[in-house]
Amino acid sequence: MSHPRLHNHWENPWHAGRRWRRAQLDPVLRDWLLDTSSLTRRLQACCPGRFRVRLDWQGWARPSLDECRALGLRRRQRALIREVHLLCDDRPWVFARTVIPRASLHGRGRRLAHLGERPLGAVLFADPRMQRDEVEIARIEPGTALHAHALGDAGPDRDAIWGRRSVFWLGRKPLLVSEIFLNLQHRA
Numbered sequence: 616m617s618h619p620r621l622h623n624h625w626e627n628p629w630h631a632g633r634r635w636r637r638a639q640l641d642p643v644l645r646d647w648l649l650d651t652s653s654l655t656r657r658l659q660a661c662c663p664g665r666f667r668v669r670l671d672w673q674g675w676a677r678p679s680l681d682e683c684r685a686l687g688l689r690r691r692q693r694a695l696i697r698e699v700h701l702l703c704d705d706r707p708w709v710f711a712r713t714v715i716p717r718a719s720l721h722g723r724g725r726r727l728a729h730l731g732e733r734p735l736g737a738v739l740f741a742d743p744r745m746q747r748d749e750v751e752i753a754r755i756e757p758g759t760a761l762h763a764h765a766l767g768d769a770g771p772d773r774d775a776i777w778g779r780r781s782v783f784w785l786g787r788k789p790l791l792v793s794e795i796f797l798n799l800q801h802r803a
């Protein structure tokens with residue numbers, strides 16, 4: 616089955632984190648969205664011993680138009696895409712989609728293509744060269760491709776869900792990491 620590409624035409628819901636006035640974000644939600652430490656480590660602390668990464672899909676595909684823009688890729692340039700759910704007690708808390716340009720997989724970046732169900736964060740936050748651009752935030756409305764894609768087999772949902780994304784740099788090699796929070800307490 617070919618990868619269910621995100622529709623390029625859906626409106627880009629991502630906006631710089633600083634644009635979200637404090638009044639617009641539930642304090643619990645804001646804390647999770649704007650926390651720049653490792654999400655893996657934070658979830659592992661929330662459910663010690665019962666956290667795992669479920670690899671849903673990985674392969675070469677064309678990113679969405681706004682993902683290309685975020686990474687400075689040409690419109691039709693393919694990239695390695697990794698989609699996972701982060702589970703606590705086998706319950707999906709986060710849907711994460713990472714877009715890795717081919718050039719970022721050269722040299723030490725080669726290991727990013729072979730993570731399997733090891734958390735990406737363990738590699739990124741262990742690398743002393745790692746830098747992270749400003750977080751963008753999105754309120755993802757039901758009925759959009761990203762909303763359905765993130766919820767996957769969790770089934771349709773009427774509530775908006777929230778996500779964040781940022782470009783990580785390992786040296787001069789970027790990758791775009793988007794994280795959509797699925798757990799009830801993350802909904803505003």
Ligand SMILES: C=C(O[C@@H]1C=C(C(=O)O)C=C[C@H]1O)C(=O)O
Pocket residue numbers: 652653654655656668697699701709711712713733734735736737739792794
């Ligand atoms: C970037 C991190 O890695 C996490 C793990 C991911 C994976 O294994 O694909 C993707 C995004 C993050 O939720 C992190 O821990 O902060």
